[in-house]
Amino acid sequence: MKETMHKADLNWAELPFDYVRTDCHLEYVYRDGKWDEGRVVEDDTVTISVASTCLHYGQECFEGLKVYETKDGRALAFRSEENAKRMAYTAKKTLMVAPPVDLFVDAVDRIAKLNRRFIPPYGSGAALYVRxxxxxxxxxxxxxxxxxxxxxxxxxPVGPYFKSGLKPVRLWVEEEVDRAAPLGVGDAKLGGNYAAGLRATYGARDRGYAEVLFLDSKQHKYIDESGSSNFFAITKDGRYVTPKSSSILPSITNKSLIELAGDLNIPVEHRAVEVSELPNFAEAGLAGTATIITPVYAIQHGKKLIQYGGPNDVGPVSGRLRDALLAIQTGDAPDPHGWTHEIQLD
Ligand SMILES: Cc1ncc(COP(=O)(O)O)c(C=O)c1O
Known part of the structure; x- marks a missing residue:
């Protein structure tokens, strides 16, 4: 057992998904064809030229992943290499220079170690979110x-993404706002995609729905994803169905769930999913780093309300997948795919 270190004085069980200032951030700079060693900055501000391309022309992208504390006090990062590769993909699409995978993975470990007193305790339901x-x-x-x-x-440190915690939520099918074009940048984690979706997300919230469900922008016929997560559904005969589309972010959580479904003998359909199929499903949910697996109990599509149970019902297949994923992320279960790696905190 590792020595328990002094944790920050926070109400871990009540943490929202929001920014809490921590001890420092890191800044690595690419100049003259190479990345520097990175420096630790205690202030939480960044100083850049007012003419920077990120401020004017949207050369800005990001990643997000979680570090969980295990029962015996270790810290596990989940698939940070995948995030590094996705950042490289986004950077390539927008003519930016991505950090090498090793630098990225090391930076995640380094920031978690430097801020280890902010890693929420095992069992609190919270995690250290690295951005x-x-x-x-x-x-x-x-x-x-x-x-x-x-x-x-x-x-x-972050708690659950939705106010309701991990309880099932309701979605609003968006028909007036498109998130991303089929040949655009919806599959890249660019800040601009989130700006494009904000008014739809807040429109849905104003109507009392937790999240928006975007459709493909060409025909408004297929499901794309929500503002924060990929979408999945479970068929009445127990298959895991999740949309394939050129304009959605390839979620690392969803990719993991597809593999876990395979482990659990749950057949997977990764294909275009028509919005008209929604009433045929037995369960629905959102998958993402922030939302983990959040079950969806109702979807409003125009005048139609599609229901998969009540606000407290977690479908059996969604529940099994969520438990299996969280058990790996928190070190409670073996990690046969090698998705987690231990951050050396000492
Ligand atoms: C638009 C969008 N889709 C999907 C996801 C889920 O991706 P991941 O599971 O890699 O966090 C996110 C969150 O990162 C997202 O912002």
């Missing part, structure tokens, strides 16, 4: 890519 941010920092006025980039990495 690496890549921004173009060359000052320019013409529309062109930066020559210099900053990878800033912050860590903050």
């Amino acid at each position: 690496p941010l890549l921004i173009g920092i060359t000052g320019t006025i013409g529309i062109k890519p930066s020559k210099e980039y900053m990878l800033a990495v912050l860590a903050t």
Whole structure:
């Protein structure tokens, strides 16, 4: 058993999914063709040129992953290599320079270690959320890519994404706002995608729904995803169905659930899913780092209300998948796929 370190004085069980200032962030800079060693910054501000491409032309992308404390006090990062690869994909699409995978993975470990008193205790339901941010920092006025980039990495303790905790939520099918174009950047984790979706998300919230469900922007016929997560459903005969689309973010949680479903002998259909199929499903849910697996108990599609149970009902297949995923993430179950790695805290 590791020595228990002095934790920050926070009400861990009541933490919202929000920013809590921690002890420091990291800043790595790419200049003259190479990344530096990174520096620890205790202030939580970033100083860049007012003409930076990230501020004017959207050369900004990010990642998000969680670090959980195990029962015996170790800290596990979940699939940080996958986040590094997705950042590289996003960077390539927007002519940015991504940090090498090793640098990214190391930066995640480093920020978690530096802020280890903010890693929520095992069993609290909270986690340390690590947010690496890549921004173009060359000052320019013409529309062109930066020559210099900053990878800033912050860590903050978070609780459940939705106010209801992990309880089932209701979704609103959005028909007036598109999130991303089929040949656009919806599959990249660019800040601009979130700006594009905000008014739909808040429109849904104002109507009393926890989240929005976006449709494909070409035909409004297929389900894309929500503002924060991928969508999945369980058929009446127990198959895991999740949309395939060029305009949704390839979720690392969803990718893991697809593999876990295989382990649990749950057949998987990764395909285009028509919104008209919604009433045929037995269960529905959201999958993502922030939302973990949040069951969906009702979806409003125009005048139609589709229900999968009551606000306290977690479908049996969704529940099994969520338990299996969380058990691996928190070190309660063996990790046969090697998804987690221990952060050396000493
Ligand atoms: C739009 C969107 N879709 C899906 C996801 C889920 O992806 P992941 O499971 O990698 O966190 C996220 C969160 O990162 C997201 O913001």
